Amino acid sequence: MLKIYNTLTRKKEDFIPLNPPAVTIYSCGPTVYDYFHIGNARSFVMSDIVRRYLIYSGYKVKFAMNLTDIDDKIINKANAMGIDSKEVAKKFSDAFFEDIDKLGLLRADINPRATEHIPEIIAMIEALIKNGKAYEVNGDVFYEIRKFDGYGKLSGKNIDNLESGSRVEVNEIKRDPLDFALWKSAKPGEPFWESPWGKGRPGWHIECSAMSCKHLGDTFDIHCGGSDLIFPHHENEIAQSEGATGKPFAKIWMHFGFLNIDNEKMSKSLGNVFNLRDMVKKYKPETLRFFYEQTHYASSLNFTAEALESADRGLEKVNNLFDTVKSALAGKPDSGAHSFDFEKSYIAFKEAMDDDFNSPKAIAVVFDFIKEVNTYIANGDNLTREFYEGALEFLKKTADGVLGILRTEKVENSDSGLEEELIQLLLKLRVDAKLEKNYALSDKIRNELLTLGITIQDTKEGSTYKKNR
RNA sequence: GGCGCUGUACCCAAGUGGCUUAAGGGGAAGGUCUGCAAAACCUUUAUUCGUCGGUUCGAAUCCGACCGGCGCCUCCA
The missing domain is CATH 3.40.50.620 (HUPs)
Structure with missing residues (x-):
């Protein structure tokens, strides 16, 4: 209720x-x-x-x-x-x-x-x-x-x-x-x-x-x-x-509740009235949403750069799992039963939101879920198509459908085909360098890409990358 | 002057009488994995909830006082 x-x-x-x-x-x-x-x-x-x-x-x-x-x-x-x-x-x-x-x-x-x-x-x-x-x-x-x-x-x-x-x-x-x-x-x-x-x-x-x-x-x-x-x-x-x-x-x-800036009331005389339009250039929209939702709606909320950065890092965990699940599904896992209890998380999420839209609590439920799914994946048993689909569905319904904090598809679609091909080429060169144990070169490629906002991750399945936007 | 909110760890923040000898995120420390990273996982980080009293079998949660912070009463999300 x-x-x-x-x-x-x-x-x-x-x-x-x-x-x-x-x-x-x-x-x-x-x-x-x-x-x-x-x-x-x-x-x-x-x-x-x-x-x-x-x-x-x-x-x-x-x-x-x-x-x-x-x-x-x-x-x-x-x-x-x-x-x-x-x-x-x-x-x-x-x-x-x-x-x-x-x-x-x-x-x-x-x-x-x-x-x-x-x-x-x-x-x-x-x-x-x-x-x-x-x-x-x-x-x-x-x-x-x-x-x-x-x-x-x-x-x-x-x-x-x-x-x-x-x-x-x-x-x-x-x-x-x-x-x-x-x-x-x-x-x-x-x-x-x-x-x-x-x-x-x-x-x-x-x-x-x-x-x-x-x-x-x-x-x-x-x-x-x-x-x-x-x-x-x-x-x-x-x-x-x-x-x-x-x-x-x-x-x-x-x-x-009201939003303060660095513990001060937003006001024109203090010169601390920030347009959303400008703020979105500095922080991702999902980060702003996540930041807002981490505090109950009725409380006052203090806007600081530190809090936004903290929110941005926290949000990475949500999107990392989303990416992990999506790419696992793309790898066409076998179908079959799994032993993961999704229902428990749905019930907890509902309980949180039913209590006067307690979004901070609902976010905690999502993070508990993330940890459980990651642990389940780490243990490696029954990683079936049904399991990944269940995990994807939960994220889509809660983190995306209600909270709206999943990284949207739009950005990926804006990539040009050429950019994708060039990045894949660099990844391939780096893998070759690694095979030759030329770590100086492979680390250089990784670091250079990082300065461009691209993070490389080496997994058992191979090298992948992630844009930090 | 009137009405109302609020004080929880290094930071943010939920919890408002027993399920909590206090969720979750960030940060920090150690570990697993890795060529090194990243990601992920494991462990540690509040015997304590502004202070002092009271009520109660039991309080962060209720009551009182005190000390802080804030909002509205004027346009404002």
């Missing part, structure tokens, strides 16, 4: 979907005004793990991740770049998809964009006004949080405490400092849409309510995002959706 920690109830709960086997998930996506950074990437990867594991568990998952393509940050960026806000959104939306593909994220079933849902947004705001939860002032529409009884239930905040120590800026036109904008009237030169309240654009929070409602229904299973979104963004989403529909909004709220 899968258990998930629910921010709303502050408890680990049994996961019972509304309409099994269907599961609906809404994950807060990027505001497309810049390349996303490695902190965003953590949230994206962890929501990808949630989704992949639910699929692994047999659910039919509908996964929506929004793109916020109109808001103040985009307008500011457009002004700074001297281009239209639409162009900004287009540029960074495209970049977003390129980057998540690199990270091995499954594409969402739906990527709703705010600007494509203006009618739905307006309809929801109208419903809120009709329900007495929102009011218009000179073309702006605000949500009146005092009219929503449950305001503060997600973040555990008491409205009165919020106000007393408030740093909320005073806005004369709002009835309460905590009231937030549903619709913002357009200032001269700003992009706008026509609405019953005049020309303007949606506030930040309303798009998620309107779009999740349209694509997943009034009530859906899981809503996830970074823990900084709990207040006010998610709190406001609940007020909007439940205030408009009168029905419960997301059943389970999942929040991902």
